[in-house]
Amino acid sequence: MSDAASPSASTNRSEQLTLMGAGLVGSLLALYLARHGHSVEVFERRADPRLAGPLEGRSINLALSDRGWRALEGVGIGDEIRRVGIPMYGRVMHDQHGSLTNQPYGQEGQAIYSVSRAGLNRTLLNLVEAEPGVKLHFNQQCLHVDLREQTLHLRDASTGQEKVQPFRRLFGTDGAYSAVRSAMQKTDRYNYSQSYLDYGYKELNIAPGPGGTWQLEKHALHIWPRGQYMMIALPNLDGSFTCTLFFPYEGPHSFATLQTPAQVQAFFEEVFADAVPLMPELTQDFFENPTGSLVTVRCYPWAFDDDVLLIGDASHAIVPFYGQGMNAGFEDCSVLNSLLDQYGSDWHTIFKEFQTQRKPNADAMADLAIYNFEEMRDRVADPRFLLQKKIESKISAQYPGQWLPLYSQVTFSHTPYAEALANGQRQERIMRRLMPHIHTEADYDQPQVQEMLREQMHQA
């Protein structure tokens, strides 16, 4: 990967490439493609976000982890982004009475980073604009893609004018509701699914303390796990936290039953009591911010002949509970970059290899993301679960190279997601045999437990 940004290989013929979508993955991909010597034209539905004035401190934030960092480092902006990211070294769980419990994410010093989506997108767009060979077009809504004729039908949102834009090779980086994928879905034998959780999410805010200080532990991801629902909070640079409530659409405690400011206030005071004093704009935020839905998209193939390729959320939108949506999309860019290094302009092989390699990993990550919702909203509140995590950390130290907790494999390694999932399932089977014999951390050193573990490690 060290030569990720190196000039194109000698077998590489410069080509005119088209991207639909200049979000996080689209702008990063444009950089990678341009640095392989191609001319890249990028169309984006929204207005240029950099024209919206200075960034507010508060924003939707994302958790950057190792896969994302590698992809950013490949275009030379790892350090720049790291300076505006806030490392979170673990989870802090808030129980109903405001008591806190800590759970580190990995080994000492390992962290995921809270970064602003808008800030990251702006930084990437600045880099794209400075890159020779890339042209950016904003306000270009994609009405329709004609795969046979190889044209994009675009509508300029600022002028209302429509135009037909021919393409030779198109990358669909237009996200979970991709227009490019929509055209592919209508081709013969196209496998496609969109599946929604019965939960929605609502962005809320914890205000900064006096002088821009943080009113909760800054270097942590906060969780209020409540069984059937939860709230989380990630730190911002200005001392605020962006909270997200994940909550059922219907049922006894749901968006459907919280209809008035008084109902919201009373409910929060009952179940998130320690957070309420920190959220002066709670009811206003609750009714002003939209309720977002949580979709998982799976599809296949990702390539249409050698002409069109879907990348990122367009091919594998996932729910946000493992913090891997952006990281997976960025890893797509790293993988495609390696294939460009290896195969030059042999797009047939590049597209085929890309989807063959990435599809099982995207499917595994989609499953893991749904699984982690349950863990976060329910299991992290269980002392037995936290004990198990501590024991796993001990096993990992005792058997280095043979046991990496699933969370670490996903977050702090580059092990393909499908492999991580399989390893995780094997480890979970071992823990299910071990845990009935463990009641305290000290039990780990019992000869009986150690003997059992040795056996299991041998077998598996």
Place this chain on the structure above:
Amino acid sequence: MSDAASPSASTNRSEQLTLMGAGLVGSLLALYLARHGHSVEVFERRADPRLAGPLEGRSINLALSDRGWRALEGVGIGDEIRRVGIPMYGRVMHDQHGSLTNQPYGQEGQAIYSVSRAGLNRTLLNLVEAEPGVKLHFNQQCLHVDLREQTLHLRDASTGQEKVQPFRRLFGTDGAYSAVRSAMQKTDRYNYSQSYLDYGYKELNIAPGPGGTWQLEKHALHIWPRGQYMMIALPNLDGSFTCTLFFPYEGPHSFATLQTPAQVQAFFEEVFADAVPLMPELTQDFFENPTGSLVTVRCYPWAFDDDVLLIGDASHAIVPFYGQGMNAGFEDCSVLNSLLDQYGSDWHTIFKEFQTQRKPNADAMADLAIYNFEEMRDRVADPRFLLQKKIESKISAQYPGQWLPLYSQVTFSHTPYAEALANGQRQERIMRRLMPHIHTEADYDQPQVQEMLREQMHQA
């Protein structure tokens, strides 16, 4: 159900209803709705099939079974259809050497019926046309459905003219590639999947014998099970059989590798040797007939407010291996008819009840259909499988009312599909315990086997 065709209940207010699609399910539904006192307008993409001249003897055929019969009897055409159906009392398996094995479908006299899709559709359309209050419009391609505005955007295929057709209440009976569903898929939080098998199908023919006789057993469904692929044949009235080859798209034996008439001829002579002399037009049919794909469609909800409802393949297209696609769609009509009897013009309740009742059954049937492909192409060639079926039939006779083989529950009963699937899974668990102790039919009477069975029946 005896009053299925009775005049509308007194609570029933006559309404103007719109159907998109006049295939098998659409025309049957139009009859049911009209007989509840509603005015029904039906739009169909294709030309009127009755204008295409007399039916040929050969055609795509369907297997009608009890659920389908009940729905046809509800509009009074059971007997008429039965006269042109050919009862098939069981499967006849053809092995590589042309040896035959029989497996009855149910008890003595129970059969599924081979009927011509085109003939059935014509009969239904004649009935629809004779029904007061129904209006049929052919050549009406649905370009777009506006769910909010409540309009169908139609294009007349004979004149090219487009028009906007308002609707008050719309039924989407437009099949697996439903335009109505396509509009619903774009609404918020819509769950949708389309999933293709890696297999395609090709229609072929076995010619009639001298004087319109049948060259294979007439009253059976013929199967050439070959592990990874298979051919089947259903009898027609003119002495011919319509064959269908279910075959992988790719791989060593696949559509991809059969490219020339010589290759097709050689392959069939090798694997379907006893059929080849009966198929004089084999290679011609193979290259002239299109290769069909095999899709499963799942979606939810099926209703949009109280305005639009999907019925039949539009909401639950399945693969054809259980012969239940049409039967499930017809059962939709029976269920809706009962709800109309019960709730009159309370469409809100009717739509809600319909999708709540039918969705789990449609999902179960989709799973069963995929499962049965494996059974037909592989397991029916296994003597142990056939022995198990015989033993199950003995259990069924010994424990009447307590054990109905899964196939019979699906085909010869009105047990909801989801319940049938659950019963079938329980029975399969019992058989897995029993069969290791059974090596011949006679073993069934061994005291040890009988004791074990008694125990299992008690537990379960």
